[in-house]
Amino acid sequence: MQVRNERSTCRPMSAAAIEFEDVKKHYGEKTVVGGLSFHVRAGECFGLLGPNGAGKTTTLRMLLGIAAPDAGTIRLCGEPIPSRARYARMRVGVVPQFDNLDPDFTVRENLLVFGRYFGLSAKQTRELVPSLLEFARLENKADARVGELSGGMKRRLTLARALVNDPDVLIMDEPTTGLDPQARHLIWERLRSLLARGKTILLTTHFMEEAERLCHRVCVIEEGRKIAEGAPRELIASEIGCDVIEIYGPDPVTLRDELAPLAVRTEISGETLFCYVDDPQPVHVKLKQRTDLRYLHRPANLEDVFLRLTGREMQD
Numbered sequence: 001m002q003v004r005n006e007r008s009t010c011r012p013m014s015a016a017a018i019e020f021e022d023v024k025k026h027y028g029e030k031t032v033v034g035g036l037s038f039h040v041r042a043g044e045c046f047g048l049l050g051p052n053g054a055g056k057t058t059t060l061r062m063l064l065g066i067a068a069p070d071a072g073t074i075r076l077c078g079e080p081i082p083s084r085a086r087y088a089r090m091r092v093g094v095v096p097q098f099d100n101l102d103p104d105f106t107v108r109e110n111l112l113v114f115g116r117y118f119g120l121s122a123k124q125t126r127e128l129v130p131s132l133l134e135f136a137r138l139e140n141k142a143d144a145r146v147g148e149l150s151g152g153m154k155r156r157l158t159l160a161r162a163l164v165n166d167p168d169v170l171i172m173d174e175p176t177t178g179l180d181p182q183a184r185h186l187i188w189e190r191l192r193s194l195l196a197r198g199k200t201i202l203l204t205t206h207f208m209e210e211a212e213r214l215c216h217r218v219c220v221i222e223e224g225r226k227i228a229e230g231a232p233r234e235l236i237a238s239e240i241g242c243d244v245i246e247i248y249g250p251d252p253v254t255l256r257d258e259l260a261p262l263a264v265r266t267e268i269s270g271e272t273l274f275c276y277v278d279d280p281q282p283v284h285v286k287l288k289q290r291t292d293l294r295y296l297h298r299p300a301n302l303e304d305v306f307l308r309l310t311g312r313e314m315q316d
């Protein structure tokens with residue numbers, strides 16, 4: 001389907017680039033999104049976090065007008081969704097959770113086809129191709145067929161493709177899943193430069209380091225409901241508020257009984273004991289006497305918050 005770029009007919013972007021208000025979605029008997037509300041300000045990077053099956057992709061699909069909500073109000077770039085979704089999407093770049101590139105086309109052809117979708121001429125898109133390939137470090141792959149690319153290269157192409165229409169808002173579902181550490185750092189740097197140019201980003205991720213580095217604010221959801229929202233640093237301070245000592249070794253249960261009086265809180269996950277401590281010194285003294293243990297003393301991070309809120313056991 002070709003949709004002409006009707007940017008001039010769009011209402012100007014309100015202070016909130018994305019408004020999601022008391023949205024509900026059921027599949028059969030199952031409540032997948034249960035009255036979820038959040039707003040993303042223009043120019044902000046906002047992270048939607050949650051365990052597998054929490055409803056993140058469903059939320060993004062409703063935001064884009066791909067899935068119909070059962071109740072609630074959604075606005076994207078000031079446009080009501082789903083009624084004006086196709087107009088809103090002219091100003092939006094999308095990275096779906098699973099790549100949907102055309103495997104029979106080359107990298108360049110995939111970008112050209114996408115440009116056409118946004119009403120760009122072949123000439124206009126062809127002029128954009130070098131900078132898009134540079135964005136994704138795929139300069140040497142312009143004429144390679146997508147089917148010949150590695151998984152990470154396809155992901156980088158999907159990211160580049162989302163920028164064809166110079167979008168105001170980027171909606172990215174697990175943008176760096178499947179990328180090696182170097183590529184992930186490259187994409188973080190690229191996304192920061194997009195934010196510096198005033199773009200708005202809504203992303204989902206299972207990499208808490210990614211959310212902590214990039215997101216101004218995050219919203220943690222579980223079973224389609226919000227369980228926390230705020231700036232990563234604020235959530236770390238309010239939910240954890242102290243240092244963490246991770247201890248690996250045999251018999252974490254006996255060790256926990258020994259160290260619990262010295263800690264604010266302890267948790268066991270598999271063979272790791274987590275000690276949350278205001279004063280790490282007494283725990284260090286105990287651990288120095290044990291040569292059979294390895295341990296790491298570190299500041300609390302967003303992963304600690306996520307696991308505190310959603311539990312250390314797998315959920316689905």
Ligand SMILES: Nc1ncnc2c1ncn2[C@@H]1O[C@H](COP(=O)(O)OP(=O)(O)OP(=O)(O)O)[C@@H](O)[C@H]1O
Pocket residue numbers: 027032050051052053054055056057058059097
């Ligand atoms: N089309 C559908 N029909 C029925 N159930 C669905 C459909 N799409 C999603 N679900 C269910 O809705 C719930 C939320 O799925 P969703 O894909 O939104 O989760 P997610 O948070 O994106 O998970 P992940 O982190 O694994 O990608 C899951 O229980 C899933 O099985």
Ligand SMILES: [Mg+2]
Pocket residue numbers: 056057058097173
């Ligand atoms: Mg998902």
